[in-house]
């Protein structure tokens with residue numbers, strides 16, 4: 351353990367220990383097994399899907415989801431620029447070309463801009479092989495409009511719900527949107543298997559083909575016959591056991607994160623130039639709600655007298671992990687020159703936004719400490735001379751967090 355207060359560390363305890371022992375003692379140490387089958391059924395029930403396929407990561411789930419829709423070289427896939435690199439990387443694995451679309455104030459894909467991008471690409475005669483929206487930081491995207499736009503383009507929707515398990519939109523659970531969707535159980539997500547992911551769909555053929563591609567595309571014969579290139583992407587039975595224990599605690603863990611959100615909301619009300627990101631957040635737990643994965647604030651440097659990067663540096667020095675919102679894909683060196691439809695919002699959210707420790711494992715004392723530190727630091731900054739800090743890119747990266755993306 352370390353004493354740094356992290357953004358979203360794994361939250362495991364006796365239930366997970368017991369689950370791992372159960373799986374080990376059951377003799378299914380190999381990938382696949384009864385824990386995987388049960389985990390798939392339980393997640394499918396939780397998200398209201400007919401089929402769930404447990405995989406080794408959310409990235410693997412994105413990759414196989416795209417392959418299922420026939421995405422390949424020469425195709426374009428329209429996706430959100432405001433996301434973690436895995437979304438874009440999976441598109442590249444297929445040989446297709448990603449087209450990035452900017453976000454609105456919620457951080458999710460701007461549906462008017464998506465509409466424009468799709469019309470443009472169609473006018474140019476490009477085949478849009480898939481649309482991949484992302485539910486940013488636990489808030490479900492506007493699938494009503496996305497589905498309508500995708501329908502017009504004849505493109506399937508693969509929903510990247512890696513960050514949003516447990517959230518709802520208009521009474522429907524995250525993961526239930528699109529022709530297929532994916533989840534991540536990476537260590538920093540709202541629940542974890544230490545590493546893992548899932549593909550969700552209502553289409554039995556998609557589920558079958560995903561299982562087949564994830565197990566090296568083996569034909570059902572004794573001698574290992576292969577007619578296609580496959581992948582080794584299935585989840586281990588031991589890890590699925592951890593996932594089942596986590597799923598049993600998920601609603602409690604989300605409730606803890608919600609409580610943290612409300613505490614930060616109170617804090618922000620008293621800080622000039624600071625506002626909550628993504629408000630209103632449906633904190634009543636109603637038919638549209640966040641899963642509160644990460645709570646982030648937006649800082650207006652003119653009103654506050656200091657910038658997000660200054661606060662980030664002070665907090666990280668003091669052992670509190672704080673990070674900017676995702677750096678948009680169209681600004682990443684690896685995706686330089688790729689086609690994008692920008693409106694400046696993702697860039698602004700990246701430079702003014704800061705995610706704060708939000709994990710369900712955080713104790714009341716740790717949360718008090720974080721809030722008190724933010725209050726002290728911002729008061730001191732407010733009293734000090736106008737902000738002269740270096741831009742974000744020059745800020746030293748925080749240390750010691752094993753996987754804090």
Ligand SMILES: *Cc1c(COP(=O)(O)O)cnc(C)c1O
Nearest residue numbers: 407408409434436512534535536
């Ligand atoms: C975490 C994440 C992924 C990737 O999931 P892994 O399980 O880490 O491969 C994909 N998309 C988004 C938006 C994520 O946050």
